[in-house]
Amino acid sequence: MIRTRFAPSPTGYLHIGGVRTALFNWLLARQSGGQFILRIDDTDRQRNVQAALQPILDGFRWLGLDWDEGPEADGPFAPYFQSQRGELYRRAVQQLLASGHAYRDYSTTEELQQQRREAEKAGRTFVYDRRWMAADDQQAQAFAATGRSCVVRLKMPREGECVIQDGVRGEVSVQWASEQDHVIQRADGSCLYHLASVVDDHAMQITHVVRAEEHLPNTPRQVFIAQSLGYPLPQYAHLPYVAEPGGSAKLSKRKLTKYRKNKEFQALMEHGERIAKRVRTEISEETFNPVIVDFYREIGFLPDAILNYLLLLGWALDGEREHFSREEMIKHFSLERVNKSPASFDPQKLLAMEVDWMMQLQRKRKIALVLPYLQAAGLVADPPPCEIAGLIGGVLEAAGDRVKMAGDILDFDFMFVAATDMPYDANAAAKHLQANPAACELLTKFIARLDQIEPFDPATIETAFKSFCAEHEIKVGQLIGALRVATTGQAVGFSMFETLTLLGRTETAHRIAQSIKKFRN
């Protein structure tokens, strides 16, 4: 039975790299009928945990990464908040103390820093001389009498090596001598992450610890803790981190300004902002950032596309197949095929993946996805009028992959406004209407022709328009631009004749007339 866990600290947001780690853990559990556990590493903070946790849980729910045990799910090993498990950790510390694997240390932070600096200056590795280690209770009392407080440190081995069997990297060995006597319990009695993590992983019967590679250097001390406590070791696997676009450093929420210099990343952000500006009021780096999952949810990405993209960031089945549904991911995923090297986040590939998934969506589902955006932008009432689904569906179909994410429907806002509210692209109007009185003349004549088009569908309109142009001895291309601007306000868009069909005979006539009135010299 495989049991995996993802252990976020409540920071208030879900990092895209974290999602990949979580996904791999989830996949491992799901493919074996095991459990995926969410455990909150809040040993360091007590306040506002719930508020800082909510965005993370929301993110998981939106992505469809369900957890079997954890916050709001409970489970046999509750509580799943480390801040509520202090007693367990303190017992482990007692055990370590009793067995001689840890000791009370009365040194001060300043003293240690001083020693570290000296070691550094002398060019040698700092090794604590255990000067303030209390060998027994008597000595502890003597140290305490001088007014010192104590922490508990691990009494790490100083010779030999620690060999870690890693599910991704294979065998990794580290000299014990390069390790420090890490603190596991603070002066105030609270315990630190490494201790808590090991204790919880064991208590919660975690079989596979799959986490980001920045934890690799921490692993020896965790192995030491586990072994000292008599725990069997979990299977470790350290995933390479997700690197920044066009770079090799770890993707970080804080480096947005730098990423903006990357053309593709910039394009993604601007795309997102274009949508966000229409559906919400405030846009700040804290809440609207492509490194955070919320960004994609807000602008209408498909969770499946994101998961699929992330899956391929560091894992491949055979280098050919790229599209995986959840079921397929679960079926095919394996740690052995996870890459060892970091993979940089590529906004363009993500977008391409999103388009692929979007194009596979059924019409009904797509309409439902897009509707909230139209409503948020004030283009469709809430509740929506029942005939609107036909229009939305038609626009979606005509737009094809121009609607890459749900929020892109707003690019076609002109299809949903009254003629009088139709926004014009100034350049397009100037070029095709204002500077082109001949086109305006012809369009006025074309209005009259509209009534003769029966049925009012793309093919018939096209035939009518083409013969209209022929009658007036011009090429279709010479007039269609003006027609487009007159009916949509835009220079570009999807098929002209489908556009007119969707608009309907009356609205088409209305828009042409209005545009000519507005722009004819």
Added chain:
RNA sequence: GGCCCCUUCGUCUAGCGGUUAGGACACCGCCCUUUCACGGCGGCAGCACGGGUUCGAGUCCCGUAGGGGUCACCA
């Protein structure tokens, strides 16, 4: 700086001793076309470097270089 990890087209990757080094995204042409896209066809582009081992190395070994991670009473 110490320790650890990593290194195939611009990017994500396939490759597990013998391949014209394959795919995808991006990019560039051409075709299609009423605009923008889609689509079709074609193209550009890669084994970091140096030594070994071997009949033969992208693949195994050792160095070098480069990149990265980590060195807390943070997680």
